[in-house]
Amino acid sequence: MANNKYRFFIFLYMNEQSYPEFTGLELSPRKVDYLKFILEKGGTVRTTExxxxxxxxxxxxxxxxxxxxxxxxxxxVPYRGVDLTELGKAYTQFLIRRHRILSLLLTHYGLSSEEACDEVSRFEAFVSRDAVDKICSSMGHPMFGVCGEISHGKCLHEETHHRLPE
Amino acid sequence: MANNKYRFFIFLYMNEQSYPEFTGLELSPRKVDYLKFILEKGGTVRTTExxxxxxxxxxxxxxxxxxxxxxxxxxxVPYRGVDLTELGKAYTQFLIRRHRILSLLLTHYGLSSEEACDEVSRFEAFVSRDAVDKICSSMGHPMFGVCGEISHGKCLHEETHHRLPE
DNA sequence: CAAAAATTTGGGTATACACCAAATTTATTC
DNA sequence: GAATAAATTTGGTGTATACCCAAATTTTTG
Incomplete structure (x- = not known):
């Protein structure tokens, strides 16, 4: 029983849901690229990669x-590489969800998948989490976008705001 | 007759249509603000305004x-003020059309007019003219947006690329 | 025409993003 | 297990954007 509770905590901790504070506008376009790359690569990533x-x-x-x-x-770890913190994982899940939702949206307006992806890559860093959540709701929380599956950490439960114990 | 021809030339010259070269990504977000403000103010505008x-x-x-x-x-004109060149007029007509098309689009996804306008203001500078034209076509060239009438200089005739005499 | 208002210029700060060269650390190879 | 090679970091620079203040300039006004 205590074990189950612990696992539940870990699940929340790793989810976008756990960080209701961020606006989605915290990072510059280039930093967004770095985090997305690191998440997609997975695990520890080296500078050269x-x-x-x-x-x-x-x-x-x-x-x-x-x-x-x-x-x-x-x-x-200097000279060794980087990996995402729990915050970084949660945040980057949002970044990827944002990218996919916006790309999917643009494909509904006559842009090809590639065009949509390129277009979104230029402006996504300036689209707020609030807007993304509204778009996501309005689209019925689609599960698949032009760049792969959409991970719906937070979008499914906008009303719920779980917080970490302090 | 010669007079009619001249007026026709002037019409083209003042239209987005006449500048098929620009991508819509030429100006920084802030410069976009300046041009939009100047067009909306109209005529010669002073530094203080x-x-x-x-x-x-x-x-x-x-x-x-x-x-x-x-x-x-x-x-x-130093110490006097600024006004838009013909290029500036044509370009700013695009800027305003882009702003309105994108704002209108977001209102279809659960954002209020004001939310849409604020959101778009942050990222519009990074949305290409190609994408705007495709979105505009796909929406059936709407005539009214959340921030007033949409001016359809170019959007109605994407295939036509008039050029200025050189 | 002198004072007030508007505008511009010069100088300084901050952020973002990039590069090169040199120093440092880690990995490899003999 | 050193010497060399590869990867990484640090320090120094450069560009672009965007902002401010103070001082100089020009225009307007009383």
Missing amino acids: ISSGLQVDPSTTSKTLNELANAGYLNH | ISSGLQVDPSTTSKTLNELANAGYLNH
């Missing part, structure tokens, strides 16, 4: 990773 | 107006 993935100098990557770590999204 | 309208120091306004003039969107 990111710098070649995002076509940027390793020194730029190193500095950006440091900033994301200072902001609490990443664990950074 | 803009700086109080956009809540920014007059010195900042003065510098930005200079940049927009150098880029060809404004005529700037």
